[in-house]
Amino acid sequence: MMGWVNLISLLAMALAMAIMLGRLFAGPTLYDRVLAANSFGTKTVLLLLIFSLLVGRADGVDIALLYALINFVATIAILKFFRYRSLEVALAQMSLRRAIDGDDE
């Protein structure tokens, strides 16, 4: 019985991903797209979790964990990039801030 429940939830998750793709394609502003991509990543994580329990293999959970982390890092990287228009400036600002904070201590 649980197999059927997991299968239905798997397909529901795929449906939610497909709906999110619509916003990803349409999204008038860039931020809509970033938001949709982030939310899409969360749904992919859930999809992988459900799938790995459905087929009874624990490997998928590791991938899902990796995804959850990478999704977050990629979102932050994209936004940093837009904030400073360059990754290098973003990194330099970060190290500058750390240097200032370090002086205070």
Added chain:
Amino acid sequence: MTEFDWTQLLDYSLMAMLLAVGIAIVRLRNLFAIVMLMGVYSLISAAWFVSLDAVDVAFTEAAVGAGISTVLMLAAMLLTAREAEPVKAGRHWAALIVVSVTGAALFYAVGDMPIYGDPNSAANAYVGMDYITSTPNEIAVPNVVTAVLASYRGFDTFGETVVIFAAGLGVMLLLGLNAAKKEAGK
């Protein structure tokens, strides 16, 4: 005839999403949106790899495709325009011919491939089984792929690592990251 495997539906829906994302990447002009869609593309394809039992490939795809290459693409976009210029329709024909010929060759090659999961196929019949049976006794590492890469083929992997390291060093020297850092630190 075995029972219908319902997880096939997942494969089909993931493939449909891949197709939709691919078409959208071709159609869109906004490069930022395309970068993001490419990240999503590799997310979907990694999920598909998991469903095809290729967990190691999915791991690599997730780390490289969704993580690093998105960042690299963004860095590359600094050097280019933000919008793609429309390509003249005449150029499409040459590309279409190349793509169709490659696709036809691949489809032709599919005929020679063993059936999915065939126990008698070349990949499963010869040394593969040996590795799988002897790795737990000879090397304590549980992951067979790791054991093959780091121990049975250790010198090979060492050479590959050296090559990649040298290539990375060369790229860093060419780009002059040191100079950029000095400039930013001013």
Added chain:
Amino acid sequence: MIYGVSLSLVLALLWWVLSGYDKTILLSFGAISVIITMVLVFRMRILDRETAPFYRLHTLVPYYIWLGGEIAKSNVAVLKAALKPEIDITPRLVRVPVQAETDLSRCVFANSITLTPGTVTIEIEDDAFLVHALDSAFTSPDGFAEMNQNASRATDGVPS
């Protein structure tokens, strides 16, 4: 020192949960990686109460359980707003005053606002947050004040 011990314990537990191995040689690999991480952390000098915030678990856990209830309530409200056949919402931008002793407590409060659906912190100022709310129903000042009080009690131990 207590931070170092607690951080290494958590790292070791994390390694074991993620790998699930029990052979001696593999466990020793795990121990080596924990030691290397600890050496790096010490060299970077980032070992303080923010790196290892485990000393407040006994107050943070009840706080997050309380927050879970709030999240569930506002989730239902957002669900109703999003699924009504005719969308009828009044988005609001409000400034929420913040009373917090430490950065950690400000951070927990801002995170709690964002976690609760219907409200998102969009800008952090010196003594206030700029909060966007999906509907005017989500912007009751009493609710924010209560959340602020609970957050600072959970992180600093003082009701502010």
Added chain:
Amino acid sequence: MMDALSLVRDFVSIAFMAVGIVFVLAGAIGVVRLPDFYTRMHAAGVTDTLGAEMIVFGLMIQAGFTLLSAKLLLVGFILFLTSPTATHAVANAAHRAGLNPLLSRHQPPHPGDDPEGGAKP
């Protein structure tokens, strides 16, 4: 006795997952329907918090008291920590970039956010 226990466990798990799926789907529909970026952000938040956590809890009940369940808990914990941070980062970036939120009372007829070209599936 064992059977009754596992039946109860299955039902609890089904209940959790059903609620989670309803929230995830509703969040996705909300993201498509709502009129501007800031309001869509709230709909995405529904998916990230209650939807995701409910599904993770449902799966944990299925997995029982095992190492797998601990991993699932870890995934849920990471989602719980990172999703508000990511949402705040997106919102803050949009605000800094000068994207003005829609503040008036919004009512239908249909919000005309016109896609800027691109194929809909």
